[in-house]
Structure formats: structure tokens, C-alpha cells
Amino acid sequence: xxxxxxxxxxxxxxxxxxxDPVLEARARAVGQLLRCLVCQNESVDESGASLxxxxxxxxxxxxxxxxxxxxxxxxxxxxxxxxxxLKPRVEPATYALWFTPPLILIVGxxxxxxxxxxxxxIAPPEPLDAAEREKLAALLRDGRE
Amino acid sequence: xxxxxxxxxxxLFAILAGYxxxxxxxxxxxxxxxxxxxxxxxxxxxxxxxxxxxxVTNGAFGGQVTLIxxxxxxxxxxxxxxxxxxxxxxxxxxxxxxxxxxxxxDRARHLLDELGNPYRSTGIDQDGRLGIEFGVYGVPxxxxxxxxxxxxxxxxxxxxxxxxxxxxxxxxxxxxGS
Numbered sequence: 628x629x630x631x632x633x634x635x636x637x638x639x640x641x642x643x644x645x646x647d648p649v650l651e652a653r654a655r656a657v658g659q660l661l662r663c664l665v666c667q668n669e670s671v672d673e674s675g676a677s678l679x680x681x682x683x684x685x686x687x688x689x690x691x692x693x694x695x696x697x698x699x700x701x702x703x704x705x706x707x708x709x710x711x712x713l714k715p716r717v718e719p720a721t722y723a724l725w726f727t728p729p730l731i732l733i734v735g736x737x738x739x740x741x742x743x744x745x746x747x748x749i750a751p752p753e754p755l756d757a758a759e760r761e762k763l764a765a766l767l768r769d770g771r772e
Numbered sequence: 773x774x775x776x777x778x779x780x781x782x783x784l785f786a787i788l789a790g791y792x793x794x795x796x797x798x799x800x801x802x803x804x805x806x807x808x809x810x811x812x813x814x815x816x817x818x819x820x821x822x823x824x825x826x827x828v829t830n831g832a833f834g835g836q837v838t839l840i841x842x843x844x845x846x847x848x849x850x851x852x853x854x855x856x857x858x859x860x861x862x863x864x865x866x867x868x869x870x871x872x873x874x875x876x877x878d879r880a881r882h883l884l885d886e887l888g889n890p891y892r893s894t895g896i897d898q899d900g901r902l903g904i905e906f907g908v909y910g911v912p913x914x915x916x917x918x919x920x921x922x923x924x925x926x927x928x929x930x931x932x933x934x935x936x937x938x939x940x941x942x943x944x945x946x947x948x949g950s
Contacts, residue, residue, distance in 0.1 A: 677874055678900065681904055706904060706905065707907050
């Protein structure tokens, strides 16, 4: 039961936390959307790197000053580029990233369905005529000896 | 024409192989992050000076092509690139502003005493805030600022002789000439 309860790791230090719990909750949520650029596969909320700490502090400052979540995020995107977002935005530059997998799934799935349907409509072979039946019998006799 | 469909797996493989060959080519650093600050004006700098003199500000650029070099005493590659910085400062007479990033000022002073000081002025960015404004995510990083105060290039990692001669010097000469 205790193991099931462990949540995601976090690196937010007590000294970083904002006094206002609502703002702190927003800061935590935004921190989980931002990539720590040192290890690059952790969020700013989870990472123990000093850059992550700096960004967490900056985030809390901006949120406390009245920035919306979007504004705070954009502040960092302006300086670090879109890679700082863990989830890429959906925009012309990333259409290929977002839409190719479902597209391949649909095209591939469609191709499989088409092949399956085609197989069912293949006509059974025509029955053999007399000459062919004789030939078949001869071949089977020869094979047995 | 029916046969053509049997080439589909080969074609897919070729596309994937091409993509991997491009992404895995030698010298490519997959963790390298291109700067989002190119062609933007350099952020406002206002830091205490390492030598205790006048504060370091954007006025330190003086309308010249300037390099801003983020370094730290705890940074090993910074020591490796130091000779290149000294060469740029003394031989090529390029103004370099040093930013001591996330460091203990005393240790930075020791470093510059030990290796020499290539910087016209050195600012202290202990909390890394100026670093975030520039989009710094590691040290060393070097930014080329043009005469108009805009960031034109970012070098992530130490400046090697190749980077110095192949990229930085030609770029600085070009920017200075314009």
C-alpha cells in the first residue's frame, strides 16, 4: 500500500515554496511542464540541477508578480526556445511530429483491412476436368511407389 | 506493378536508415540546444564587478563587437578554453566581458589570478539570473554581441581552436566591418 502511494519525485526545496498555497500549486504545475535543460528528460520540478532551482525560483517570482501561467511559460520559451516545453506545441513546425503516428496507424490499418477483405473474395479454384483428374491420380500413384 | 509493393519495406528501411545516419553522424551533439536569443537585443546587464570596481553594465560594450563569456571556477572545460580567450584578448584585441556564473567570487578571482584575466570587465552572477536571461544552460557559453547590441551567435561549450579560427574570428571581423 505504501509503495502504491509514492508519487513522482520532486526537487522543490522548502525555502523555494511560496507562502500562498494557490500560487505555489500553480508554480508546481507549471514546473512540471518545463524541461530541465541540463539532463533534458526531467521536468524543472523534479530535477536537482542548479539551473532547475534557478528556474523554479524565477517561476515563483513571476507568478507572485501576477504573470499568468502562459506568460510565465512564454518568458522561458523566449529565452530557451520551445525545447524547454516537455510537450511540444501543436503548430505548423510540429504537425509532422504530432500527426504522422496516427496517420501511419490509419493508413497501415486500412491497408490490412483492404488485404483481408480482398482475400475473402478470391474465387475458389475451378474443379478439375477429366484429363486433369487422371493426371492427378497418376502423380499420386507414382509418388507412393 | 504489383511487384512494386514488395519494395515498400526496403523503402521504409532506407528512409529510417537515412534519418539515423543523419542524426548519428560524428560530431553531432543531440543535447545541443540552438539559441532562442539570436538577433534579439542582449539582455540588460547590471552586475557587481568581480574586482570590486564599477558595476558591469551593457555600457561595457561601447558600441563594439563584444564577446560575453559565462564561466565558473568549478567548470573544467572553462579552463580548457582559457588559452583561446587569452589569445582573443591579447592578440586579436577582442573585447570580452566575463560573467562569473553560480560561483564563489573568491574562487573566481583565484582562477583569474592563476590563469590570467582575458576580460575587460567581469560581472558576478551568483544566482544565475543573468544566465537565464541569456538562455544559459551550462558553462562555458560565449555570446557574440554585434555593434548594435544584438546577440548574433552563441557558442555552447568550450571554444576550441577550430571554432575560434573557423567560426568566431571570421564572424567578428565581418561584424566589425559592417
